[in-house]
Amino acid sequence: MNRILPRMLAMAIMAVALLSGCKRDDPQAALDAAANDLQAALEAHDARRALDLLHPSFSAQTPEDDREWAGRTMTMMFMRYKNIHILIPWREHRLDARVPDYATSEAEISLLGAEGLLPERSSHYRVKLHWRRENGQWKLLQLKWE
Numbered sequence: 001m002n003r004i005l006p007r008m009l010a011m012a013i014m015a016v017a018l019l020s021g022c023k024r025d026d027p028q029a030a031l032d033a034a035a036n037d038l039q040a041a042l043e044a045h046d047a048r049r050a051l052d053l054l055h056p057s058f059s060a061q062t063p064e065d066d067r068e069w070a071g072r073t074m075t076m077m078f079m080r081y082k083n084i085h086i087l088i089p090w091r092e093h094r095l096d097a098r099v100p101d102y103a104t105s106e107a108e109i110s111l112l113g114a115e116g117l118l119p120e121r122s123s124h125y126r127v128k129l130h131w132r133r134e135n136g137q138w139k140l141l142q143l144k145w146e
Contacts, residue, residue, distance in 0.1 A: 027133065027138075028095060030133070030137070031093055031095070031131060031133075034131070034139070035105065035138075037049070038053045038140065039086050041053065042084060042086065043085060043086060045078040045084070047078065051067060051071055051074075054070060054140050055134070055141040056139075057141060058140060058141060058142070059141075059142050059143075061143075080113065081115065082114065082115050082116070083113070083114040083115070083116070084114075085112040085114075086109060086110070086112075087109065088107050088110075091105065092105065092107070100133075101132060101133040101134070102131070102132060103130075103131040103133075103138070104129065104131070105129040105131065106126070106127070107126070109125050110122060110123070110125075111123050126146045127145045128143075128145070129142065129143055
């Protein structure tokens with residue numbers, strides 16, 4: 001379980017990376033929207049929606065941490081915590097000017113898990129995310145955290 005919470009928290013924090021009101025045809029705004037959608041899916045316990053935002057080649061800390069691992073991790077976290085909240089005090093997204101369909105995000109996140117109103121578990125992470133845009137949609141390609 002100790003390995004599950006940090007990874008789930010990192011995924012949740014990724015999702016909150018940006019909040020923006022720009023047009024969706026703008027790559028930066030679309031990236032912000034994808035990150036927000038991922039956060040909302042995790043907080044809503046919607047694993048299917050969250051998995052839809054992961055790239056088919058998604059990986060995390062180790063090569064074994066793939067989409068299937070992400071699905072199992074989310075299911076366990078959702079069963080363990082009735083309420084999941086993701087706080088992001090700092091975040092930054094960078095589009096790659098040389099490769100327009102690639103972007104990176106860095107963020108500081110706090111993941112809170114609770115059965116009731118008060119958090120039972122709180123963890124803080126620094127995450128780095130790699131995004132790939134395919135068919136006009138940003139998908140999370142890789143997630144790393146400290």
